[in-house]
Amino acid sequence: MSVKSVVFGAVVAFALIAGLAAAYASQTDVTAQVTVTSACIVRLSASSINFGSMIPGQNSTSDSTVTAYNDGNAASDIYANGTQWSDGGSNTMTVGRTRYSSTASQAYGSMTALTGTAAAIVSSLGGGSSAATYWKLGVPVAQAAASYNQTITFSMSC
Numbered sequence: 001m002s003v004k005s006v007v008f009g010a011v012v013a014f015a016l017i018a019g020l021a022a023a024y025a026s027q028t029d030v031t032a033q034v035t036v037t038s039a040c041i042v043r044l045s046a047s048s049i050n051f052g053s054m055i056p057g058q059n060s061t062s063d064s065t066v067t068a069y070n071d072g073n074a075a076s077d078i079y080a081n082g083t084q085w086s087d088g089g090s091n092t093m094t095v096g097r098t099r100y101s102s103t104a105s106q107a108y109g110s111m112t113a114l115t116g117t118a119a120a121i122v123s124s125l126g127g128g129s130s131a132a133t134y135w136k137l138g139v140p141v142a143q144a145a146a147s148y149n150q151t152i153t154f155s156m157s158c
Contacts, residue, residue: 040076040127040158043069049152051137059108060136068154073127076158079118080133087146093139098150101134108136118155 045067051060068078080100085093099111100121111134112119122131 036073038074038158039072040070040074040125040156041072042076042078042125042154042156043071044154045069049135054137054139056139056143057141059138063104063134063136065104065132065134066154067130067132068122068125069130070125070127072158074158075124075126076156077120078122078125078131078133079155079157080114080121080152081116081118082114082150082152083116085148085150087144087148089146091144091146091148093143093148093150095150097138097140098152099136099138102131104132104134106134108138111136114152118153 045065049064049066051064054060070076082095082098084095085097095116096113098114099108100114101111102122112121121133125131
């Protein structure tokens with residue numbers, strides 16, 4: 001067998017394989033599908049509110065701001081409720097000493113008192129939008145000196 005016939009045989013074999021591959025190669029389209037559902041996905045700008053040091057009988061003068069962001073595509077109502085203030089012992093302040101508003105720089109007395117029952121603080125927050133809420137505290141006259149904590153629960157409905 002000569003070198004020419006081996007090379008010729010390899011070329012023929014390659015041509016046959018390439019022809020078969022071309023005969024079986026084709027284009028196939030695949031359709032992708034997704035269903036995007038309605039969702040309200042709310043996050044808050046703060047995980048705590050610190051009113052600082054205050055004296056008995058003092059009301060906050062500056063706002064503590066908590067902004068709600070709706071990262072979803074459905075409108076959401078935002079609710080808040082709270083617990084009474086406590087120093088972990090026998091000293092407390094009522095939940096309503098905490099006040100909120102959707103308008104900045106309101107006087108403490110003009111703001112809405114937080115309650116122990118969830119109440120709407122933002123209505124119909126659209127998808128992709130945000131709304132700020134403004135918070136203040138009023139310390140009662142003769143309130144015992146201590147460090148107090150309160151839990152404010154934010155919830156949503158869409």
